[in-house]
Amino acid sequence: MKRYNPKELEPRWQKTWDKDGTYKANLKSDKPKYIAMSMFNYPSGTGIHIGHAMNYTISDVKARFKRQSGYESYHPVGWDAFGLPAENYAIKAGVSPSRSMAKIIPDYHKQYKAMAWSNDWSKEISTHEPEYYKWTQWIFSQMYKNKLAYQDARLQWWCEKCQTVLANEQVIDGKCWRHDSADDPLVEKKEVKQWFFKITDYADELLDAIDSLDWTDSVKLAQKNWIGKKTGINITYSIEGITEEREVTCFTTRPDTNFGATFIVISPEHELAEELANGKLAAKTGSDMKKIAEYIKASTVKSEIERQQEGRKKTGVFTGLYAVNQLNNQKLPIYIGDFVLSGFGTGAVVGVPGHDIRDFEFAQAFDLPIERVVVGDDGDELPITRAEQVQEDNGKMINSEFLDGLHIKDATEKMMDHMEAKNMGKRVVNYRMRDWSVSRQRYWGAPIPIIHCPKDGIVLVPDEQLPVVLPQLEDFKPSGDGRSALARAKDWLSVECPKCGGKAERETDTLDTYIDSSWYMYRYFDPQNQDKIFDSEIVKKWEPIDFYNGADHATAHLLYARFIARFFTKLGLVNEPEPFKQFLFNGKVVAQDGAMFSKSKGNGVDPLDIINQGYGADALRTYLMFAAPLELWTKWDPQGVPGTYRFLARIWNLTQEYLSAQEGNTEDKLTQDIHRTIHGMIKKVTKDIEENRYNTAIASIMQAVNELYKFKTKSLARSDVWQEAFEGVIMCVAPFAPHIADELWHQLGYKDSVHIDHWPKYDDKYLASDEITIVVQVNGKVRANITMPSDATEEDIVKTAKVNEKVKEYLNKKEVRKTIYVPRKLVNFVV
RNA sequence: GGGCGAGUGGCGGAACUGGUAUACGCGACGGACUUAAAAUCCGUUGCCUGAAUAAGGCUUGUGGGUUCGAGUCCCACCUCGCCCACCA
Numbered sequence: 001m002k003r004y005n006p007k008e009l010e011p012r013w014q015k016t017w018d019k020d021g022t023y024k025a026n027l028k029s030d031k032p033k034y035i036a037m038s039m040f041n042y043p044s045g046t047g048i049h050i051g052h053a054m055n056y057t058i059s060d061v062k063a064r065f066k067r068q069s070g071y072e073s074y075h076p077v078g079w080d081a082f083g084l085p086a087e088n089y090a091i092k093a094g095v096s097p098s099r100s101m102a103k104i105i106p107d108y109h110k111q112y113k114a115m116a117w118s119n120d121w122s123k124e125i126s127t128h129e130p131e132y133y134k135w136t137q138w139i140f141s142q143m144y145k146n147k148l149a150y151q152d153a154r155l156q157w158w159c160e161k162c163q164t165v166l167a168n169e170q171v172i173d174g175k176c177w178r179h180d181s182a183d184d185p186l187v188e189k190k191e192v193k194q195w196f197f198k199i200t201d202y203a204d205e206l207l208d209a210i211d212s213l214d215w216t217d218s219v220k221l222a223q224k225n226w227i228g229k230k231t232g233i234n235i236t237y238s239i240e241g242i243t244e245e246r247e248v249t250c251f252t253t254r255p256d257t258n259f260g261a262t263f264i265v266i267s268p269e270h271e272l273a274e275e276l277a278n279g280k281l282a283a284k285t286g287s288d289m290k291k292i293a294e295y296i297k298a299s300t301v302k303s304e305i306e307r308q309q310e311g312r313k314k315t316g317v318f319t320g321l322y323a324v325n326q327l328n329n330q331k332l333p334i335y336i337g338d339f340v341l342s343g344f345g346t347g348a349v350v351g352v353p354g355h356d357i358r359d360f361e362f363a364q365a366f367d368l369p370i371e372r373v374v375v376g377d378d379g380d381e382l383p384i385t386r387a388e389q390v391q392e393d394n395g396k397m398i399n400s401e402f403l404d405g406l407h408i409k410d411a412t413e414k415m416m417d418h419m420e421a422k423n424m425g426k427r428v429v430n431y432r433m434r435d436w437s438v439s440r441q442r443y444w445g446a447p448i449p450i451i452h453c454p455k456d457g458i459v460l461v462p463d464e465q466l467p468v469v470l471p472q473l474e475d476f477k478p479s480g481d482g483r484s485a486l487a488r489a490k491d492w493l494s495v496e497c498p499k500c501g502g503k504a505e506r507e508t509d510t511l512d513t514y515i516d517s518s519w520y521m522y523r524y525f526d527p528q529n530q531d532k533i534f535d536s537e538i539v540k541k542w543e544p545i546d547f548y549n550g551a552d553h554a555t556a557h558l559l560y561a562r563f564i565a566r567f568f569t570k571l572g573l574v575n576e577p578e579p580f581k582q583f584l585f586n587g588k589v590v591a592q593d594g595a596m597f598s599k600s601k602g603n604g605v606d607p608l609d610i611i612n613q614g615y616g617a618d619a620l621r622t623y624l625m626f627a628a629p630l631e632l633w634t635k636w637d638p639q640g641v642p643g644t645y646r647f648l649a650r651i652w653n654l655t656q657e658y659l660s661a662q663e664g665n666t667e668d669k670l671t672q673d674i675h676r677t678i679h680g681m682i683k684k685v686t687k688d689i690e691e692n693r694y695n696t697a698i699a700s701i702m703q704a705v706n707e708l709y710k711f712k713t714k715s716l717a718r719s720d721v722w723q724e725a726f727e728g729v730i731m732c733v734a735p736f737a738p739h740i741a742d743e744l745w746h747q748l749g750y751k752d753s754v755h756i757d758h759w760p761k762y763d764d765k766y767l768a769s770d771e772i773t774i775v776v777q778v779n780g781k782v783r784a785n786i787t788m789p790s791d792a793t794e795e796d797i798v799k800t801a802k803v804n805e806k807v808k809e810y811l812n813k814k815e816v817r818k819t820i821y822v823p824r825k826l827v828n829f830v831v
Numbered sequence: 832g833g834g835c836g837a838g839u840g841g842c843g844g845a846a847c848u849g850g851u852a853u854a855c856g857c858g859a860c861g862g863a864c865u866u867a868a869a870a871u872c873c874g875u876u877g878c879c880u881g882a883a884u885a886a887g888g889c890u891u892g893u894g895g896g897u898u899c900g901a902g903u904c905c906c907a908c909c910u911c912g913c914c915c916a917c918c919a
Binding site for chain 1: 832833834835836837842843844845850851854855856857858870871872873898899900912913914915917918919
């Protein structure tokens with residue numbers, strides 16, 4: 001008998017599939033289409049790790065399942081090759097990033113193939129190739145032409161180590177996401193001229209569509225929070241006793257509490273603050289210009305993390321000015337405080353210390369009055385002196401004249417109506433989301449296709465001159481003045497202005513790599529197109545992506561991709577505004593102690609090691625999909641792969657036994673049992689894979705195999721029903737363990753691959769048994785099981801249950817007050 | 832601080848719309864084969880009392896509730912994980 005030897009058979013099948021083009025997708029096929037993919041990989045040079053093995057196997061199983069089920073199934077492959085890690089690695093190693101990519105990517109090919117991911121290699125893409133980034137640049141041009149790209153000088157997060165600006169989501173705990181260890185520097189704010197995409201124009205669209213997405217709920221919620229839509233009111237206050245006439249406008253979502261307002265705080269970046277600091281304005285009674293200027297300076301230098309380290313201790317400075325609350329003519333002193341953010345709302349807030357914790361803390365720090373205007377569920381009406389009395393998000397109004405007695409929700413509406421009628425304020429909507437900063441001052445990215453002309457200003461590179469090819473440089477370190485290394489590429493830099501033909505200079509910023517990854521799924525459908533970004537006809541046939549998964553990038557990447565898809569619909573390039581029909585936010589594999597696998601900790605698990613130890617990719621894939629539900633984080637168990645290896649070997653051994661058995665008949669009872677087992681398995685596996693519950697799908701195959709081992713002790717013969725059983729098991733296990741499946745499929749006599757168009761069908765008629773087991777309870781406790789013919793009536797069942805010895809004991813001649821009967825399942829006697 | 836999710840054997844985890852809790856796997860123990868080991872196969876394995884594969888009791892983080900019946904539904908609390916975080 002041949003032994004199960006993955007080391008021999010796996011490479012052999014990989015070659016065969018390659019040669020036969022088994023996984024090549026025909027995008028013009030008449031079959032129904034299906035595309036499953038995981039977020040593409042960033043080739044870092046360290047190879048794939050167990051986390052990649054997890055991610056890509058998830059979408060591969062899905063793609064294989066659909067391919068077997070008769071779909072034209074496409075499992076694409078590509079590389080997110082631009083970006084900082086490759087560039088930093090190149091700086092360190094002294095090799096250009098393009099050269100190191102040329103070396104790294106072929107290594108990845110080997111690893112992907114060893115894992116048996118059913119990729120269509122003929123359509124491979126990489127974002128760093130000019131053929132690809134030509135179209136990334138084209139997207140920028142389209143944005144610019146549609147007035148969705150603009151340049152603006154803004155305070156940006158700046159990482160000293162990266163020498164580049166960072167998006168908000170790239171700042172983690174006050175540090176750069178790439179440099180977040182203890183000895184790394186904190187990020188700073190720096191004023192930089194940046195290119196932006198106006199994603200905020202799409203905020204409502206992006207928000208409204210979220211509910212209808214078939215995505216992991218936590219991701220949908222994260223997207224909603226990221227957009228952060230808030231409806232409120234901008235209240236404008238006039239300022240008293242000032243040298244020039246001024247107003248201050250505050251945004252609030254809680255105008256109902258406005259009778260409790262006792263002060264106003266503006267952000268250090270507020271223009272009023274600036275005017276006070278440079279002496280343009282002052283209170284008639286005098287403002288401490290020096291103190292104000294010092295405070296502003298100190299707070300801009302202060303990093304985010306320093307502010308956090310100070311906890312909630314509020315700082316600020318009085319301006320000498322007062323605003324007037326028109327509701328009750330109360331004078332509200334105006335402060336400058338750094339807890340107020342300039343980027344949200346109007347950069348000014350009205351302080352209601354009785355009902356907002358931050359305002360309360362500020363009031364305590366500056367000894368400002370605290371008024372109660374809401375009584376919460378606790379009924380506490382006492383003056384507010386402690387923090388835990390603050391913040392009633394439910395309650396009724398007091399001390400608020402015409403609002404008294406109203407619930408806060410109704411009071412909010414009434415106050416907004418009142419303020420709008422009296423011209424005190426105007427309803428507004430605010431978003432947390434800002435425009436997408438797309439400039440990076442780094443070398444390894446797609447150059448922004450812009451030319452700066454002394455005469456014509458900003459000029460777009462004409463489409464026919466794209467791509468603007470990234471020049472080969474010896475030294476790609478940032479230039480140090482805030483510009484990328486491209487600023488030193490003098491030949492490249494100097495260019496003829498497309499408008500006037502005069503001497504001009506290229507833009508030296510490159511595009512954020514999130515743009516590369518926000519449209520790559522479309523390029524998969526037409527990877528070689530030289531004339532267009534892609535053929536819309538093919539894309540419209542294949543969109544949306546049916547299945548997408550990943551363990552990271554729940555907000556930024558997915559939101560940007562959705563934005564680009566919506567932009568593409570407006571350009572008529574695609575039909576579907578939502579690019580990903582289904583998104584699964586899968587869990588990660590972590591070390592046994594719960595720590596993340598990482599190179600620096602040296603606790604990584606290399607999938608290739610496990611394969612080469614002799615367990616094979618099939619056992620590894622099966623273990624990863626079996627260990628836990630896909631959305632859960634899993635701890636790596638070194639005993640796990642041997643376990644699934646054993647399971648596959650059991651299938652192998654049993655099949656060998658069958659193949660060397662004599663031809664013969666299988667008796668009816670056994671035939672029935674085998675049918676029930678196999679068809680039950682097929683039903684469960686089909687449903688479970690469909691619903692992304694791979695762990696229980698595998699469990700039910702294991703269970704069926706265990707059953708077959710029992711059945712074979714009765715009689716194992718080369719009969720139709722046994723043949724059907726082995727084919728069923730092999731087809732069901734094929735998405736998880738593709739090599740052993742195709743090998744055994746051929747041993748069973750087939751000449752084609754199990755992986756195309758071979759998914760078993762089940763028939764419910766085999767699932768029915770002629771006997772049913774009924775649970776009998778007395779007072780809700782299980783006391784007996786009875787076996788009844790499957791056509792037994794309720795009357796029969798209850799009668800039989802009642803006379804059961806065990807049950808009789810518990811009924812103990814007492815009167816049965818109530819009998820509950822659950823059809824074909826259970827009887828419960830209440831005494 | 833806010834939001835979301837999860838607590839089930841020694842471990843990873845099953846359990847459909849409330850109906851036999853602990854499927855499947857790992858580990859452990861026992862047996863068969865073997866000179867021996869590995870591999871393989873067959874058993875046992877939630878906890879407590881019991882000699883018992885007799886019988887009984889208990890058990891899904893804790894405490895209450897609804898129900899004939901609760902891992903599942905409701906309320907309160909505890910613990911852990913993830914995400915966001917001075918967003919007005």
